[in-house]
Amino acid sequence: AMSLLSFARLLTKQADGVVQRHKPAHSVALVGAPFSRGQKRRGVDHGPAAIRNAGLLERLSGLGCQVYDFGDLIFTQVPNDEVYNKLVKYPRSVGLASQVLADAVSGAVAAGHSCVTVGGDHSLALGSISGHTRQYPHLSVIWVDAHADINTPLTTQSGNLHGQPVSFLLRELQDKMPQLPGFSWLKPCLSSSDIVYIGLRDVDPAEHYILKNYDIQYFSMRDIDRLGIQKVMERTLDHLTGRRQSPIHLSFDIDAFDPSLAPATGTPVLGGLTYREGMYIAEEIHNTGLLSAVDLVEVNPLLVATQEQANATASLAVDVIATCFGQTREGAHVVYDDLPTPSSPDESDSEEQVRI
Numbered sequence: 001a002m003s004l005l006s007f008a009r010l011l012t013k014q015a016d017g018v019v020q021r022h023k024p025a026h027s028v029a030l031v032g033a034p035f036s037r038g039q040k041r042r043g044v045d046h047g048p049a050a051i052r053n054a055g056l057l058e059r060l061s062g063l064g065c066q067v068y069d070f071g072d073l074i075f076t077q078v079p080n081d082e083v084y085n086k087l088v089k090y091p092r093s094v095g096l097a098s099q100v101l102a103d104a105v106s107g108a109v110a111a112g113h114s115c116v117t118v119g120g121d122h123s124l125a126l127g128s129i130s131g132h133t134r135q136y137p138h139l140s141v142i143w144v145d146a147h148a149d150i151n152t153p154l155t156t157q158s159g160n161l162h163g164q165p166v167s168f169l170l171r172e173l174q175d176k177m178p179q180l181p182g183f184s185w186l187k188p189c190l191s192s193s194d195i196v197y198i199g200l201r202d203v204d205p206a207e208h209y210i211l212k213n214y215d216i217q218y219f220s221m222r223d224i225d226r227l228g229i230q231k232v233m234e235r236t237l238d239h240l241t242g243r244r245q246s247p248i249h250l251s252f253d254i255d256a257f258d259p260s261l262a263p264a265t266g267t268p269v270l271g272g273l274t275y276r277e278g279m280y281i282a283e284e285i286h287n288t289g290l291l292s293a294v295d296l297v298e299v300n301p302l303l304v305a306t307q308e309q310a311n312a313t314a315s316l317a318v319d320v321i322a323t324c325f326g327q328t329r330e331g332a333h334v335v336y337d338d339l340p341t342p343s344s345p346d347e348s349d350s351e352e353q354v355r356i
């Protein structure tokens with residue numbers, strides 16, 4: 001049932017004073033992607049439930065969004081999913097899950113929705129970005145993360161595919177990519193100038209080589225310290241939308257935030273985004289009017305000492321998504337065109353007289 005507040009926000013007054021329902025600001029498809037095989041730690045498949053329990057649907061409805069909940073995808077276990085090259089883990093499972101998600105995101109965007117994918121680990125971005133580009137071949141990707149996730153299967157040290165999705169997506173890297181079992185469906189769909197990173201602070205040597213040699217725009221935490229988040233967002237959006245106004249895909253890893261704010265995640269790194277920097281990023285992306293899909297990944301409610309820490313991390317994820325769809329810190333007014341005035345001037349006169 002719609003809350004009174006959300007109903008009130010759907011109402012607006014026309015110039016002639018007639019109150020009528022107006023078209024919601026966004027129609028949002030919500031896709032749960034409880035997938036964990038892109039990494040080793042257990043629990044990240046509980047991310048979608050944690051984020052739902054933190055009130056995601058209610059918050060989006062409260063903003064006037066029409067939310068279509070696609071539920072949680074079901075990922076089938078691929079039997080005998082042996083490591084590739086003695087290192088890369090669960091290639092067939094990651095490949096299949098991403099294929100399933102690509103179909104879901106593509107379908108949601110084709111139906112006219114903005115698509116929110118809640119994970120699950122970051123290997124899912126293979127699927128969400130591939131699916132998104134089926135509808136919009138030219139995307140701008142903003143990747144907010146402590147890590148660059150751009151190792152290739154031949155440079156990875158951990159073997160975890162959640163540290164590699166970007167390498168599969170970039171056209172320029174394809175001569176460095178081996179054919180992984182389970183990935184034959186995947187076509188590279190981004191150019192290195194289509195992506196900007198924000199929040200980096202734990203980058204492997206091979207990843208740093210790729211960022212530098214393939215001319216990929218990134219803003220590390222040091223850059224945020226140096227420039228401030230306002231300039232970082234200005235430059236990010238100039239870089240991506242300066243030439244053409246492509247739809248934006250935001251891939252937001254909760255580990256971009258400082259671990260004091262987002263402790264429930266698999267690979268926390270000290271010195272991350274503040275709450276205010278995170279909200280500013282999401283506000284600026286909303287303000288472009290170009291946001292078309294969001295991934296919110298790596299919330300792992302099992303990796304914390306207390307339930308409060310898990311709840312705080314999931315609430316932070318909800319704040320990011322809500323801000324992407326129009327929640328503001330300065331407030332907003334849809335229902336007011338005017339302030340209430342005292343109904344009768346005589347009444348206030350008579351009160352005045354009584355006081356005298």
Ligand SMILES: [Mn+2]
Binds near residue numbers: 149
């Ligand atoms: Mn990541």
